[in-house]
Amino acid sequence: MALAEQAELRLEQCAVSQITRMELLSFPGITRDEERRIDAFLSACHVCRLDERTEQEAIRLRRLTNLKLPDAIIAASALVRGATLLTLDRRMKAAIASLGEL
Template identity: 40%
Template sequence: MNGIDYIADTNAIIYLLSGNLCMKPYISNRLGISIISEMEILSFSSMTDADEKCIRSFINDCIVLELSEKIKNHAIMLRRICKIKLPDAIVAATAIAYSLPLITADKSFRQISGLNLILIEPVLL
């Protein structure tokens, strides 16, 4: 779908932008991100102008996947059944809707049936 190889969760984006080696295998791939991850990553209060410029450049290199009716309804169902946070439900529903693997360090996604999950372990530097 549109040349996207993976969907990156917000924590995976943070690890990638900070140069954490856990994301090295995915650097050369085309990443998709949920609109909610874009919002989360741009809303950090301690972000400097340089940080924002770097993040916006990264986002421009990704495909941002909007919130559709299908994703919205699936996220509602996931939140009810799995009792996960709404942003996580939206990210998971996006990955499922596009039939793409989700890269994340958040183990709570393991409980979601039908989600192709790639769990990363951050490398301590």
Template identity: 40%
Template sequence: MNGLKYLLDTNFIIGLLKGDEASVAIASGINLAICSYSAITRMELLSYPDLTEVESLVINRLLARMNYIAISPEIEDLTIVFRQQHKVKLPDAIIAATAKAQKIGLLTFDKKLAAKL
């Protein structure tokens, strides 16, 4: 076992960055060292057109406290199956497949995605 327990998706991390009460309440009892994020989440967070240098720095500092999970062939295969079974956007399917491949929980506020897991 890799010691990871959670995969934080993009909307959850945005909530943390904005100080959203629900995100902060959930994360307050969790050590970020047992959390991870997908390559997709990193791309989504850092690709906003109006992102400032300070915001980029804050995002990178938060991500540095967690474990990065690259897209592997296993994640690709699970993504394909997930999209065949559920009508979801490709980034959401990759994130769901990443959690499944790692056998960890997904922390998300996307109720439609959570219902498909």
């Protein structure tokens, strides 16, 4: 949520990968209050489902950058939709920046 605010985006403009959704909701030790807040955030965003185009792009990204598969799927979700990738993951940022694609 903070990343969207920093980028001056409204939540209705945001999308998250299906992988991001799973990561957020499966965090060990998550409290009910945190889960409710995450659910509220996710319900305001579009969830990008894993489709064949995203799958193929994730495979390509993983081969080119050696990103972990979940990170490659997240980046591919943005790429195939022409979206801006917002992440705090420095390794992912560097890998994608090296391709000059996002």
